[in-house]
Amino acid sequence: MRLRVIKAYFVKELIDLYRSKLIFMPYLVPLLIVVLFGYGIKMQVTGVRVLILDNDHSKISRTLISKFEHSKYFNTTVENITEEEGLEKIKKASKDMIVIIPSSFEKNILKGTQSEIGVFVDASFPSRSSTMTNYVQGVIYNLAQDYHIKSSQMIQLNNRNLFNQSLRDEEMIVPGLIGLVLLVSPAILTALLISKEKEKGTIFNFYSSSVTGAEFLIAKLSAIFTLTSLNIFILFFVVIFLFDLPFRGNFFLYWISSELYILVALGFGLLVSIVVSSQIVAIVVTLMLTILPGFLYSGMLMPISSMNNEAYIIAHLYPVMYYNHIIYDTFLVGQGFDSSLNILYLSLLAGYALLFFFVGLFFLKKEI
Amino acid sequence: MHPFFTILLKELLIFFRSTGLVLMVIYFFTAEVYVAGDGVEVEAKNISIAIVDKSAGGISKKIISSLHAPEFQTPKFYTSQKELSDAIYDRDIMIGLIFDEDFEKNYYKHLNPQINILVDSTTASQSLMALGYLQNIVMDFNKMQLPITMKIHKLFNQNATTSYFMSLSELLSVITLLTVILTAVVFVKEKENGTWDIMLLMPVNPKIIILAKSFSQIIIVMIGTFLSVGIVLFKGFNIPLNGSLLNFFILTFFYVWTTAGLGLFIAAVSKTVTQIAQLSIVIMMPIIFLSGAWTPIYAMHPILQTLSIFSPLRYYIEGSESIFFRGSGFIDLLPYFGGVILLGIVLYWYGFRKIGKLF
Numbered sequence: 001m002r003l004r005v006i007k008a009y010f011v012k013e014l015i016d017l018y019r020s021k022l023i024f025m026p027y028l029v030p031l032l033i034v035v036l037f038g039y040g041i042k043m044q045v046t047g048v049r050v051l052i053l054d055n056d057h058s059k060i061s062r063t064l065i066s067k068f069e070h071s072k073y074f075n076t077t078v079e080n081i082t083e084e085e086g087l088e089k090i091k092k093a094s095k096d097m098i099v100i101i102p103s104s105f106e107k108n109i110l111k112g113t114q115s116e117i118g119v120f121v122d123a124s125f126p127s128r129s130s131t132m133t134n135y136v137q138g139v140i141y142n143l144a145q146d147y148h149i150k151s152s153q154m155i156q157l158n159n160r161n162l163f164n165q166s167l168r169d170e171e172m173i174v175p176g177l178i179g180l181v182l183l184v185s186p187a188i189l190t191a192l193l194i195s196k197e198k199e200k201g202t203i204f205n206f207y208s209s210s211v212t213g214a215e216f217l218i219a220k221l222s223a224i225f226t227l228t229s230l231n232i233f234i235l236f237f238v239v240i241f242l243f244d245l246p247f248r249g250n251f252f253l254y255w256i257s258s259e260l261y262i263l264v265a266l267g268f269g270l271l272v273s274i275v276v277s278s279q280i281v282a283i284v285v286t287l288m289l290t291i292l293p294g295f296l297y298s299g300m301l302m303p304i305s306s307m308n309n310e311a312y313i314i315a316h317l318y319p320v321m322y323y324n325h326i327i328y329d330t331f332l333v334g335q336g337f338d339s340s341l342n343i344l345y346l347s348l349l350a351g352y353a354l355l356f357f358f359v360g361l362f363f364l365k366k367e368i
Numbered sequence: 369m370h371p372f373f374t375i376l377l378k379e380l381l382i383f384f385r386s387t388g389l390v391l392m393v394i395y396f397f398t399a400e401v402y403v404a405g406d407g408v409e410v411e412a413k414n415i416s417i418a419i420v421d422k423s424a425g426g427i428s429k430k431i432i433s434s435l436h437a438p439e440f441q442t443p444k445f446y447t448s449q450k451e452l453s454d455a456i457y458d459r460d461i462m463i464g465l466i467f468d469e470d471f472e473k474n475y476y477k478h479l480n481p482q483i484n485i486l487v488d489s490t491t492a493s494q495s496l497m498a499l500g501y502l503q504n505i506v507m508d509f510n511k512m513q514l515p516i517t518m519k520i521h522k523l524f525n526q527n528a529t530t531s532y533f534m535s536l537s538e539l540l541s542v543i544t545l546l547t548v549i550l551t552a553v554v555f556v557k558e559k560e561n562g563t564w565d566i567m568l569l570m571p572v573n574p575k576i577i578i579l580a581k582s583f584s585q586i587i588i589v590m591i592g593t594f595l596s597v598g599i600v601l602f603k604g605f606n607i608p609l610n611g612s613l614l615n616f617f618i619l620t621f622f623y624v625w626t627t628a629g630l631g632l633f634i635a636a637v638s639k640t641v642t643q644i645a646q647l648s649i650v651i652m653m654p655i656i657f658l659s660g661a662w663t664p665i666y667a668m669h670p671i672l673q674t675l676s677i678f679s680p681l682r683y684y685i686e687g688s689e690s691i692f693f694r695g696s697g698f699i700d701l702l703p704y705f706g707g708v709i710l711l712g713i714v715l716y717w718y719g720f721r722k723i724g725k726l727f
Contacts, residue, residue, distance in 0.1 A: 123522035
């Protein structure tokens with residue numbers, strides 16, 4: 001291991017990136033992804049365009065309509081059209097939901113007989129449709145309770161929401177996004193490193209020189225490692241100030257695990273670029289193996305604990321889940337180094353980084 | 369042979385000779401779409417739940433017995449609240465129910481019995497749904513007779529099957545991603561090798577060269593789409609088709625053409641493949657974001673709503689969903705066709721000007 005060689009390569013790589021005007025890209029891309037998706041992914045549903053067809057025109061039906069109008073979730077319009085015309089509007093995607101109040105609605109309620117409210121929902125976006133029907137259920141229960149005597153025998157639920165008290169979308173999504181970009185961005189940069197030399201033929205410079213494989217890899221990786229490490233801090237400040245996220249955990253844990261995770265991503269991109277021979281295949285393979293698993297196995301959209309058998313095992317094979325556990329811990333949970341699970345996962349990350357590096361070293365052969 | 373077909377053939381040959389690339393494209397159109405459709409479940413299902421029952425009575429047992437699949441896993445039992453909260457802090461358990469000692473007593477004495485619940489709400493949307501399930505279970509137990517019932521009709525996707533939506537939208541993203549990258553690389557590789565100038569020096573109209581080169585990639589993506597729709601969407605997921613398949617492929621063709629225009633634009637402004645990789649992410653992310661794939665357009669900020677007019681994916685997603693789920697006819701689809709084609713013309717006009725001449 002000769003430091004002089006590593007330094008020369010290191011400087012060369014930085015100059016290369018600088019000249020190709022790409023020096024800002026390692027910062028721009030992650031920032032863009034975090035900001036866009038942080039604002040973009042909204043699991044909460046607001047402003048549902050609901051159309052109410054009131055066939056009763058009574059006091060109770062108007063109370064129901066005003067309950068819809070006063071809810072922040074709905075954007076209510078009341079029209080005097082037939083059911084078919086209403087359905088046509090859903091078909092043209094100009095309404096999301098129709099609520100049909102039957103005639104003699106008030107009479108039935110006052111008599112105590114059952115009356116049925118028809119609800120039609122556009123379910124082409126399934127999770128949204130479930131949320132929308134839950135909201136309507138809430139509004140209707142609310143109305144029903146006004147006409148129902150409360151009993152003290154009724155069991156009440158007393159729930160405490162841990163880690164994300166106000167159930168904000170940002171707190172659920174944004175830490176996971178950090179995990180995603182710290183994987184994708186370094187991996188793409190490294191994947192191009194060696195495949196570019198292969199495609200251009202400059203890799204023969206390395207084959208015919210006395211530089212060893214380990215020196216070559218360390219030198220190549222350290223340039224990108226230095227550049228992307230700055231992201232850990234940039235993203236931290238963006239997330240705290242822009243999205244108003246809490247930080248309950250240990251900053252040192254956040255820092256050290258992120259550095260390790262970047263090493264994992266680098267090692268991963270490196271493996272791809274050693275195996276693959278052209279740049280385009282390298283990009284496509286890296287995108288393919290990072291973005292989708294990065295989303296799926298992060299626990300961002302569905303908790304790992306509720307995955308079924310195979311998905312549960314695959315999730316444990318990818319390093320994504322271990323980093324995500326730590327990062328959610330540092331932002332929302334706050335156990336830090338007290339939790340033995342965090343320390344286990346941290347060492348697993350280090351293990352993955354080493355594994356990728358040595359497998360890459362094994363496959364990098366000087367071939368002439 | 370007309371130069372158009374010569375160039376088209378040359379590009380297709382280059383593509384099919386690169387085995388790695390062919391395999392990748394096939395993988396993207398089949399396995400990737402399948403994994404996304406099969407793996408992502410946005411509805412809360414199979415939730416891990418644990419219970420601390422100190423009341424030791426019949427009421428709590430009855431409530432526990434109604435926690436079952438597909439919503440909940442088999443509940444785990446803990447003896448103390450400490451153990452339960454440790455499991456939640458380690459994110460092994462998502463929801464914990466705690467029945468107090470006097471829960472049963474309160475129930476019979478009408479003293480507002482309550483169940484304490486601890487929720488890991490990092491995945492906020494799922495926590496909310498899970499709480500909704502619990503609310504319904506307790507509501508049933510209370511036998512609260514409401515004078516009003518709801519009859520819910522879920523249109524276009526009765527069981528709210530997530531795989532329909534996820535597989536289709538993953539296919540649309542794959543189409544976008546591959547078209548942009550493949551087209552951009554076809555041009556920039558010639559730039560990198562210095563053969564692009566030679567192409568332009570040929571006594572062939574540069575517009576024909578550009579069109580032929582991008583059409584070769586359009587053909588590749590269209591073949592992939594055929595495979596994906598036939599094998600994964602129809603065979604794998606039994607996705608319902610309420611509209612006409614022909615309309616979908618016509619719309620796909622125009623969309624792929626516009627997206628190839630986007631690739632052309634990226635190729636026009638970048639010099640190396642590395643630049644393409646970065647630029648296409650920078651350009652594609654806002655396009656995906658503004659398409660309404662994650663947040664419906666009407667729920668966005670007014671400025672963003674206006675900007676979304678420029679996202680071709682917006683027209684494509686709305687159009688495809690309308691064809692597959694809502695079963696819209698050709699006339700209703702015209703705005704989507706118009707939007708896609710118009711954007712394509714602008715992109716090609718720019719591409720022709722920027723990359724299509726030597727001097």
